[in-house]
Amino acid sequence: MATAVAFTNKPEELFVDKHVKYIQTLDTRKDELEYWLTEHLRLSGVYWGLTALHLLGHPGALPRDETIKFVQSCQHENGGFGAHPSHDAHLLYTLSAIQILAMVDALDAVDTEACVSYVRGLQKPSGVFAGDEWGEEDTRFVYTAIQTLKILGRLDAIDVGRAVEYVLGCQNYDGGFGLVPGAESHSGQIFTCLGVLSMTDSMDRLTPASKDQLAGWLAQRQLPNGGLNGRPEKLEDVCYSWWVMSSLAMLGKLHWIDRNKLVGFILSCQDEVRGGLADRKGDAVDVFHTVFGIAGLCLVGWGGLKEVDPVYCMPVETTKRLFGAK
């Protein structure tokens, strides 16, 4: 995947050390109200930060033991994980927990059987998954459920066939996928649906014509400034460097957009002084846009970064260890 590319846009520098430092200091910002207001994202925040550090080549920059302890403290009796010990369990944070443990090679630190049973309990007769006990259903939760079980080697615990049928039922005439059947195509949902099809070896369920059309739609997401948007006629945003590009990677069409221009856009969103990436140039940075900007750079083969797996959004080193070489 990583091929040498001649980059022609400025600024040409990725401020690796600053981004590492930025992520390391995220948990020390307890004197900012925002730190407390975002507690409901904490476990996913750890996953975003840790993934970025791995991709930047600094996997040890967060203390491993503390990380594992925090993940353990977020598991509920029902087997699911909350974003924080005092928050309810939800599939979104359950996947983050399992991804973190997969990256630090510590899956045995939690009760994985309870986790499998939590995920299995959330599948509905249509094949879709609810996010939690309250029952909101959409394709994001199909992705999180399937990846969680795939990492744990327990896809046998659920009805994979029905999950795949549900996802296929969310495909629209433009080739894209929505949150539920009938919903408008959106790059984020395209990533989750292609991810489900990839993890379940079902990509061949899409016709060559609809794959081509989808890749064409995804390529249309690139705007003249090089950035990508999530839907027609919307603004560009660094996080689509991941949702759109990982989807193009799964379709084998990364070359359908202009890599140099995308790289220029992503790099322009860095905070060159304090580290981190923002949604757009000049905006406040956050760890979510930091990881998805860096992962986007990995997909287009920016030098010095680790290879990223477009299906799992984890380093290829991790997915190779889990699933063997592809």
Place this chain on the structure above:
Amino acid sequence: MTMASHGITRRPVSAAQSAKAREQELLKIEQYNTLVAEVQALRASNTYTTATLSTTATLLSQNPEFNTIWNYRRRIVLHLLTPMSADEKLKLLTSELAYLIPLLQSYPKCYWIWNYRIFLLQTCSEQLDVTTALIVWKGEMKLVDKMLGRDARNFHGWGYRRGVVGEIERLQGRISGEGGKGNVDASAGSLVEEEFQYTTAMYQKNLSNFSAWHNRSKLIPRLLDERNANPEERRTFLDGELGIMQEALFTDPYDQSLQLYHHWLISATCSPASSAGAKSGEIVRLTQSQQLEILSRTLAWMRELLEEEPECRLLLEELIFVSGLVRGHVAENNDPDTISADEVKSDMQSWLDKLMVVDPMRIGRWQELAERL
């Protein structure tokens, strides 16, 4: 922000916080954390009272993303509803719905508020009689109209609209089913005509509304079924939609929404059997000669438009797409009378060459399509 934010301007590096600002920030943190601790203690002790509704409301107005507290609020509401009379239930549920309105106006993209609202409405369907529940659900349409009036592309707004319409249709169907004796008409209670008209009103305000075109495409197969449209009426309907697109694309050939909708109309009705892609709702079943007639008519006006807009990449892409369909038909047809496959191919080649020049960002795609020609 430290986790995930959109469109917040970066604070300048030089803007060091004054001691006073830092002090104020710490005070805010202390107040917020005191409130969180209070609510979490109530939650841990399974306290479900009217008073906890207002305590959680205070916290949620400061942090509407705190999904665990929304879940706590659901438990409070379910607990309070249990002993209530029908009138009291309606009163509590409608006051909860009203409480959310200012929050939704301030945070229209917060999933958790929408989820909580849907929970309340579903609780209406489960705990109120069907006629009362229907009135509550119908009231939602005003909210949806307001949200989409403010932001015509709001992703949550459109998804919510489809959900609300679906439940209103279900409840109306139930009521008409109860009135009659058996043989319930599948379309009893259907809002498909109204919803179709709504997409018309939305695109007439702004052609460039992909969400409206998308919804229209989803409604059309059902609309025609419920109208019991015969093949000729279906063809007339298709001609009408194609006519709207032709006119609209002459107004703005650079509009992706229009291009995508037009693309759907053509691919859903004029694809040769061998290249019929993902299944799509049926508009009309056309014979091959009818399909070729539409395709040639389309190519004719697109060529005309291309003379005015020779560098329009979307138009070039559509010309290639439509020509590709013509080519597929010619390949399937043993007796291609008037169309020359070679001519079609050479046109496609010249448009691809043009695209490589006018759309260099996607040159990889155009080169690949050229190789496959």
